[in-house]
Amino acid sequence: MTIGVYGLGRFGSFFSSVLKSGGERVIAYSRNEHTLPEGVEKAGEDEVLNADYLFFCVSISAFEEVLKRVAGKIGRNTVVLDTCSVKMYPSKWMEEYLPSHIYKIATHPMFGPDSGRNGVKGLPLVMCEISKKDERYEFIKSYFEHIGLKVLEMSARDHDAEAAYSQGVTHFVGRVLNEMGLKPTEIATSGYKSLMNIVDQTCNDPLQLFYDLQRYNPYAKEMRLTLQVAIEKILNRLAKEEDNR
C-alpha cells in the first residue's frame, strides 16, 4: 500500500508526516525543492499520481487548475482525496475534472502544523462522501482512526456552513486584529493573551489560505455580514448607554 502526497507546502509537509505515522509507505511530490519529513520518500509526479491513495495538498485556489492538468495522468485504481479547508467547490471540481471511474473522497483535516504541533491525537478530520462508500472509503477512514484522528462524516454543504462560522470567523478575526497592530503588553489579561494566540496562529498560516477560506466558502460572505451587523448592534447599544448617562 502506498500513499501519495501531491504538494509539500506548509500543510502538505506536515500532513505527509501525519500519514507516515500510521506505518504505511508515504511518497511525496512537489514542484519546488522541499525538505521531506522523516520517513517520507521523494517521488516523481507520475509515481505519486499512481499511488493507491493520492492526497492533494495544494491551496484551494490552485486545486482546480492542478486537477485539470493532471487528471489524465492519475492511475485507474488510484483513490483521489483532497484536503482543502472548504468542501463544496473542491468536491464539485473533482467530479467535474476526474474521470467517473476514479474513486473520490473529500477530506478536511481540521488542524495544521501549529495546532498539531504536540500530536494529532483526537483532532478532527472531516470526510465527505463523493463516490459511493465502499471498502476503499472504509479503509482510509480506519487508517485515519488508527493514526488517532477523530473522523467526522458530513456533507460538503454542512461542512462549509459550519466551518464559515468557526474556522472562517476565527481567521477573519485573527487577520483583523493583526491589521490593528496589537502588541503583547505587561498588563495583558488572560483573555487578551488568548486573543494574541489566535492572531499568532491564524497569521502563521499562508495569507492565501485566508483569502481562499473567505472566497471559496459559499457561507463566508454571510458570516462576514453577520459579523458586521453584530458590530453595528453593539456600537448602537453603546451609543444608547452613552445617551442615558
Added chain:
Amino acid sequence: MTIGVYGLGRFGSFFSSVLKSGGERVIAYSRNEHTLPEGVEKAGEDEVLNADYLFFCVSISAFEEVLKRVAGKIGRNTVVLDTCSVKMYPSKWMEEYLPSHIYKIATHPMFGPDSGRNGVKGLPLVMCEISKKDERYEFIKSYFEHIGLKVLEMSARDHDAEAAYSQGVTHFVGRVLNEMGLKPTEIATSGYKSLMNIVDQTCNDPLQLFYDLQRYNPYAKEMRLTLQVAIEKILNRLAKEEDNR
C-alpha cells in the same frame, strides 16, 4: 491591620478572598445580601469606611456617586484605593471628591473570578500613584506581592492607553462574537475553541463592566475606530483578490 472591601459583587467577593489570602483581617460591606468568602467578616458601612485600607469594588459607572455619598464618612487615616478597570476617570474622581488629607492609590487587579479561578500567583495588578508615594503605598504594594501578584506601576494615562488595546479590544470582540450567536461545533479548530473561550470569559462578566470599559476609557473610542478601519481594509483586500481571479 484591617482591610475593608466596599462592594461584594462578582469581583468584590472574589477580590476580598484574594486579599484575605495574605493573612490580614478583611471586613466587607455591601448594600445587598451576599454570601461572604471564607474568612472575610461582614461589617457595617461605617466600619468598612474606617478600615486602615479601604478598597472600593463597585462598578466604574457607580464609583463617582458612591464616592460623593461616602466621602465625608471615610476615616481620617484610612488609605483609599479603587479597583476600577480604567484608571484616569476614577483617579480624577478620588482627587475631586475626597478631602486632600486622605491618602489615595489607584489600582487595577487585571484578573477576575474566571481568570483567577486556579489561583492568582503571577497575575498582574497595576498601581498608579495619586498621593505622593510613602510607606502606606509601599506597605500595600508589598502585601500584593506577598499574595503572589505581579505589581506593575504606571501612570493612569499609560494604563488606559494600553488597556484599551488589550482588555478593551478583547471584551469588544467577545461581545461581538456573542452577538453573532456562535455555537460550539464538532469541527472546531483549536483556534475556534480559543475564540469560544474568549466569548465565555468576557460575557461571564457583568454587561455593565463591558459598557464601562468602553465608555470610561478615553482611548476606547479610538480603539473601536481602529478595529472598524482594520475590517474595512481586510474586506477591501478580499474584494481586490476577488477581482484578480
